[in-house]
Amino acid sequence: MREPLLIAKDLCRTWSTQGRRVEALRHVSVSVEAGETLGLVGPSGCGKSTLARVLTRLVPPDAGTIRFRDADWLSLSGHRLRAERRFMQMVFQDPVGAFNPRATVSGAIADPLRVHELAGSKDQLLRVGELLERVGLSPDLASRPIRDLSGGQRQRVALARAIACQPQLLILDEAVSALDLAVRRTILELLVDLQRETGMAMIFIAHDLAAVKAVSHRIAVMEAGEIVETGPAETLVAAPQSVTARALVAAVPRLPSV
Amino acid sequence: MAEQPLLRVDHLGVRYAASHAAALEDVSLSLMKGERLALIGESGSGKSTFARAIAHLLPPGAARSGDITWLALEAPPEAGRDLAFVLQDPSASLDPVMTIGEQVAEGAVAHLGLSWGEAYAHAATLLARVQLPEPEHLLKAYPHQLSGGQRQRVAIAAALAAGPSILIADEVTSALDRIVEAEIVALLDGLVRDEAMTLIFITHDIALAAKLADRISVFADGRLVEDAPAAQLLARPQAEATQRLLSAHMDLSTPSLLREVP
Numbered sequence: 184m185r186e187p188l189l190i191a192k193d194l195c196r197t198w199s200t201q202g203r204r205v206e207a208l209r210h211v212s213v214s215v216e217a218g219e220t221l222g223l224v225g226p227s228g229c230g231k232s233t234l235a236r237v238l239t240r241l242v243p244p245d246a247g248t249i250r251f252r253d254a255d256w257l258s259l260s261g262h263r264l265r266a267e268r269r270f271m272q273m274v275f276q277d278p279v280g281a282f283n284p285r286a287t288v289s290g291a292i293a294d295p296l297r298v299h300e301l302a303g304s305k306d307q308l309l310r311v312g313e314l315l316e317r318v319g320l321s322p323d324l325a326s327r328p329i330r331d332l333s334g335g336q337r338q339r340v341a342l343a344r345a346i347a348c349q350p351q352l353l354i355l356d357e358a359v360s361a362l363d364l365a366v367r368r369t370i371l372e373l374l375v376d377l378q379r380e381t382g383m384a385m386i387f388i389a390h391d392l393a394a395v396k397a398v399s400h401r402i403a404v405m406e407a408g409e410i411v412e413t414g415p416a417e418t419l420v421a422a423p424q425s426v427t428a429r430a431l432v433a434a435v436p437r438l439p440s441v
Numbered sequence: 442m443a444e445q446p447l448l449r450v451d452h453l454g455v456r457y458a459a460s461h462a463a464a465l466e467d468v469s470l471s472l473m474k475g476e477r478l479a480l481i482g483e484s485g486s487g488k489s490t491f492a493r494a495i496a497h498l499l500p501p502g503a504a505r506s507g508d509i510t511w512l513a514l515e516a517p518p519e520a521g522r523d524l525a526f527v528l529q530d531p532s533a534s535l536d537p538v539m540t541i542g543e544q545v546a547e548g549a550v551a552h553l554g555l556s557w558g559e560a561y562a563h564a565a566t567l568l569a570r571v572q573l574p575e576p577e578h579l580l581k582a583y584p585h586q587l588s589g590g591q592r593q594r595v596a597i598a599a600a601l602a603a604g605p606s607i608l609i610a611d612e613v614t615s616a617l618d619r620i621v622e623a624e625i626v627a628l629l630d631g632l633v634r635d636e637a638m639t640l641i642f643i644t645h646d647i648a649l650a651a652k653l654a655d656r657i658s659v660f661a662d663g664r665l666v667e668d669a670p671a672a673q674l675l676a677r678p679q680a681e682a683t684q685r686l687l688s689a690h691m692d693l694s695t696p697s698l699l700r701e702v703p
Contacts, residue, residue, distance in 0.1 A: 220699075227589060227618045334484070363483045363645050365689035375698045390618035393691040397698045420693050434619040436648035437692045438675060 186253055187214040188384050189238070189352055194247035196233055207233040208244065209408040213386075215352065220378065220385040222399030222416060224392050224431060229405040231388045235356045238386070239273045240264075252351065269299045269348035274341045276357035282329045288315070288340055289325035295347045314343040319373060335366035339373070346377060354386045359394060371398050392431045396420050404428045447607075447639055448472040448495065451508040455490050458502030464490045467507075468665045470658060474513055477633065477640040479654035479671070481647055481686060486660040488643050492609050495641075496520050518607060522552040525600035529612040531592035535584040541568070541595050542580030548602030560602075567598040571628060590621035597628070601636070608633065611643040626653055647686045651675055659683045 196208040207230040215221045223231050236242045238249065240256070249256040252270060259267055282291055289311045296302040302310045312322035318339040329337060338358060345353055355374070359367040375398055378385060389395050395402055395416075402419045404412040406427040412419065423429045448471060455465040465487045472478055480488040493499050495509055498520055511517050518524040528534045535544060545567055546560035555563060561580060568576035571594040584592055593613060600608065610629060614622035630653060633640045642653050650657050650671070657674045659667040661682035667674065678684045 226620050363689075364647075364691070365483060365685055368689050368691060371698055390620075392619065393693055393695060396693060397691055397695055400699065416697065430620050432693065434623040435692050436619075436623075436646060436652060437694075438648050438687075438690055439651055439672070 185217075186250070188217045188219075188252065189213070189215040190248075190250045191238060192248045194234065194237055194249070195245045196230075196237055196242065197245055198233075206408045208237065208247075211247070211405075211408070211410055213403060213410065213413075215384045215386060217351065217384055218378070218382045219401065220387055220399045222395035222402040223386055223388045223405060224390065224395045224402060225405035225427065226431075227390060229427075230408040231405050232356055234405070235273065235354050235386070235388055239271060239354060240268075241273075266299075269295065269301075270351045271354065272345035272348050272350040272352070273354045273356065274338070274345055274358045276360055282337070282341075284330055286329050287325070288320075288327050288329060288332070291329060291340060292344050292347055295344060299348055301347065301349070310347070311343075314347055315340075317346070317377075318343045319369075333366075335362055335370065338362065338370055342370075342373065342377070346381065346383075349381070350383055352384045352386070354388070356388045357390070358387075360389060360391065367394065374398055391435075392420065393435050404431065445474040446471055446512045447474040447476070447514070449508075449510045449512060450491075450495065451510070453491070453494060453507035453509065454505070455487075455494050455499060456504045457500070458504075463663050464503075465494065466663045468660075469507075470665060470668060472639065472641075475637055475639055476656060477642065477654045479650035479657045480641060480643045480660060481645060481650045481657055482660035482682065483645060483686075485662075486682075487663040488658075488660045489611055490663075491660065491665075492526075492611055492641055492643055496524055496526055496609060498526065518605075519552075521548060521605075522603045523605050524607040524609065525603075525605040527593075527596050527600045527608070527610045527613050529615050531589065531596040531616075532584065534596050535592060535599075537584055539583075540580065541582050541584065541587075545580075545595065545599045545602055548599060552603035563602070564598070567601055568595070570601070570632070571595070571598045573598070588621075590617050590625065593617060593621075593625055594628070597625075597632070601632070604636075605638065607639045607641070609641045609643070612645070614644075614649070622649075629653065645686075646690075647675075647683075648690055648692065659686070 192212045194208050194211045198205045198207050225231050237244045292311045292314055293307045296307050311325055315322045320339050359370050387398055399416045402416050403410050404427050412425040412428045423432050450470045453468040454463055456463050482488045542561055542564050545564035549555045549560040549563045565576040568579055573579055573594050614625050644650050654671055657671050658665055659680055659682050667680040667683050678687055
C-alpha cells in the first residue's frame with residue numbers, strides 16, 4: 184500500500200508569552216491521503232493554526248516527525264527544501280496581509296512561477312491569465328494593485344498563486360472566515376472544483392463546522408492542543424462523540440423551519 | 442403592552458466624503474419600543490451606515506439627508522447614555538492601556554454621576570451580568586489578558602454601564618468562533634429581555650438574525666430592499682438579495698459539495 188501523502192506524528196509545540204507557557208500542540212498526529220480533504224475544526228486557540236504553521240515549516244515543532252511525499256520533511260534544507268516547498272502551499276485568512284501591499288495581481292501570481300521556474304519569462308503573463316480565469320477572475324485584473332480588489336477577489340488571487348505551484352497539498356487556514364457568506368460559498372465550490380481537476384489534497388482549517396463539513400472527506404476536531412476526535416465528515420457531524428465536537432455541532436446556526 | 446413607536450426614519454441618505462457613490466439611499470424605516478430588529482446584507486450594503494446614522498456616529502464629512510425622528514423620547518438619544526453601540530472588534534473598541542474596571546466604570550461616572558468608587562462597584566455587577574468569572578479580580582485586568590469572547594463581553598458590559606434603552610450590536614460575533622458566538626447571542630438575548638431594551642442587531646448571517654430578531658430588514662447596495670417579520674421573510678422572501686442570503690446559508694444539513702459529482 185502507498186504511504187499517505189502526509190504523515191505527522193506526535194507533534195509538540197509550546198509557546199511562551201509573558202512567563203506563561205501555552206502547549207499549543209500536544210502530541211498531535213494526522214495523516215492526509217493524496218486527493219483527500221481533511222477538515223480541521225476547533226474553537227479559537229485550540230492549536231489549529233499552530234499545526235498549519237508547523238506542517239508548512241513556518242515554525243519548527245519542539246518534537247515529532249513529519250513525512251511528506253515519502254521523505255522526512257523536517258530534515259530537508261537548502262535547495263531540496265526550496266524545490267519541495269512548491270508541493271505544499273498555504274492560503275491564510277487575511278487576504279490583505281498575505282500580499283505585498285504594492286504588488287499587482289500579476290506580480291503576486293507570477294512570483295512562484297519565476298521562483299520555481301514553472302514558466303519561462305515569455306509564458307508567464309499567459310499563464311497568469313489562465314490561472315486568473317481558472318479561479319473565476321477576469322485576466323483584465325492582472326495589472327491592478329491587489330489592495331483595490333474585494334476580499335473575495337483577493338482570496339481568489341491567493342488561490343491562483345497557490346495553484347500556480349501545482350501543489351499536492353493545499354493548507355487553508357481560516358481562508359473563507361473573513362468573507363461574506365455568499366462569497367464564502369462560491370470559494371468553497373471553487374476549492375472542490377480545483378481539487379477534482381488537479382487531484383490535490385487539502386487541509387481545510389476553520390472554526391465553522393458547516394463550512395468544514397461541506398468540503399471535507401474526513402474531519403479532525405481539536406481542543407487545547409490535542410486532536411480529540413477524527414472521523415468521516417458525515418459520521419462525525421451526525422454522531423459527534425467528544426464534548427468539543429458536540430459543542431461545535433450545537434453551535435452551528437440553523438434557519439428555523441418555516 | 443401596546444406597541445409604541447420609537448423611531449421613524451424617512452428617506453435617509455448618506456454619502457461619505459471620499460466617495461462619489463451614496464452609501465445609503467432613500468431608506469425609510471420605523472422601529473417600535475422594545476422591538477428586536479435585525480439589519481442584514483452583504484458587505485457594503487449600507488446596514489452599518491444606517492445604524493451609525495441613527496446613532497449620530499457618522500464620520501466627519503459624511504453628508505446626511507432625510508429625517509430621523511425619535512418618538513417617545515424627550516430628546517434624541519445620546520450615544521453612550523441612552524443608546525449603546527457594540528462593535529465587531531472588541532480589541533479596537535477597548536483601550537489597551539486602561540483597566541477593564543476603568544473602561545466599564547467610565548460610562549457610569551460620565552452619565553449616571555456616580556463617584557469612581559460607586560462606579561467600580563457598578564462595573565463589577567455588570568461584569569457578573571455578562572457572565573464573566575471573578576468580576577472583582579477582572580476590574581484590575583487589561584484587555585490583552587482576556588480571550589476575544591471575554592473582551593466582547595467586557596465591551597457589552599461597558600455599553601450597558603449607563604443603562605441604555607437602545608442597544609445596537611454591529612457584527613458583534615463575526616470575529617469570534619461559533620461556540621463563543623452562540624454564547625454571546627444567548628447573552629444578548631437574555632440582556633435585551635431582562636432590561637427591556639430595544640435591539641438593533643446587524644449581521645450578514647441570516648440564521649443569526651432569525652434567531653435573535655422579531656423583524657428583519659434587508660439591505661443591498663445602499664437601499665432597504667425588504668423589511669418584514671422574521672418568520673414571514675424566511676417563508677416568503679421577496680427581494681433577490683434576501684433569496685441570495687438564504688441560499689448562501691450553510692449548516693450541517695447542507696449537502697456536501699463533494700457529492701456534486703456529475
